[in-house]
Amino acid sequence: MEKISVAIVDDQNLFRQSLALLINSIDNLNLITDSSGGQELLDTLKVLDTRVDVAVIDMDMPGMNGIQLNKLLHELYPETRVIILSVHVNEALISKMINAGAASYLAKNCDKDELITAINTVHEKGFYFNNEALTAIRNGTNHKNHAHDLLNPIPVALTKREKQLLLLICKEYNNAEIAAELFLSVRTVEGHRNNLLIKTNCRNTAGLVLFAIKYGVFEVHFNQVIIPDFKNE
Known part of the structure; x- marks a missing residue:
């Protein structure tokens, strides 16, 4: 190893x-x-x-x-x-x-x-x-604009697949685990991940998680992570 x-x-x-x-x-x-x-x-x-x-x-x-x-x-x-x-x-x-x-x-x-x-x-x-x-x-999220954010939570257009990928990243799945979960190749997952970084203007995976929390893709309540369901979109 x-x-x-x-x-x-x-x-x-x-x-x-x-x-x-x-x-x-x-x-x-x-x-x-x-x-x-x-x-x-x-x-x-x-x-x-x-x-x-x-x-x-x-x-x-x-x-x-x-x-x-x-x-x-x-x-x-x-x-x-x-x-x-x-x-x-x-x-x-x-x-x-x-x-x-x-x-x-x-x-x-x-x-x-x-x-x-x-x-x-x-x-x-x-x-x-x-x-x-x-x-x-x-707590770093701007609570003053929270209601506005809920009306348009994500400031960039993400595809259904990109949202699924982002949620799995937040759940600490690596590329191989994401590929298995979504029935994709690892290379395809890498491509989606790179597209997410470009679209969200994030530096790395940690930035993607920060983006997801900031814009309500998933919500953290103490030890519990609540993840919205995008399957029906």
Whole structure:
């Protein structure tokens, strides 16, 4: 089994070194580099002969903060998925970073098992949103215009098939699982997914989930996800 390549960026030495030990202790994870800052990571990536699948980055760092680093990683290394690991867990910042393309946002005091789950899920599904992140996304919706949004919930024209695909993405289905569910080829699913990204102007799968929540394609109620039925459209 091919291992998931991971990079860590955090300026707190003890925390970063402890996190590196944790990553190295997991059989299917491969720590490529641990850096004390954003520029150090970018300099390292320039000379690496392997890709980084998942970057776990802090928000508060000297020189280049997590917001700036997340932006540069998306521009320079779009194949690298970003997990934010921060002491700051306010809803506005969580929503901001997910809007900016982060695949997951976790508190630094999260359980180690959740971090490992997030890395695996982000690598396989493209995103991992826990209850805190889902609540931030939900509360980030403009409630003032909620009634208007319900009249025209999706600002772009999606086909029935694209809606079905989007709902399955929100349920954390990967391409192969979507293909099996909808009786399509994986290549066809990839084509529909790419069309969704273009139509919605989203950066990645996490952005598609954010789009779906924002425009009412599915609604989150605490631990329950309620998904509308588009079968009869």
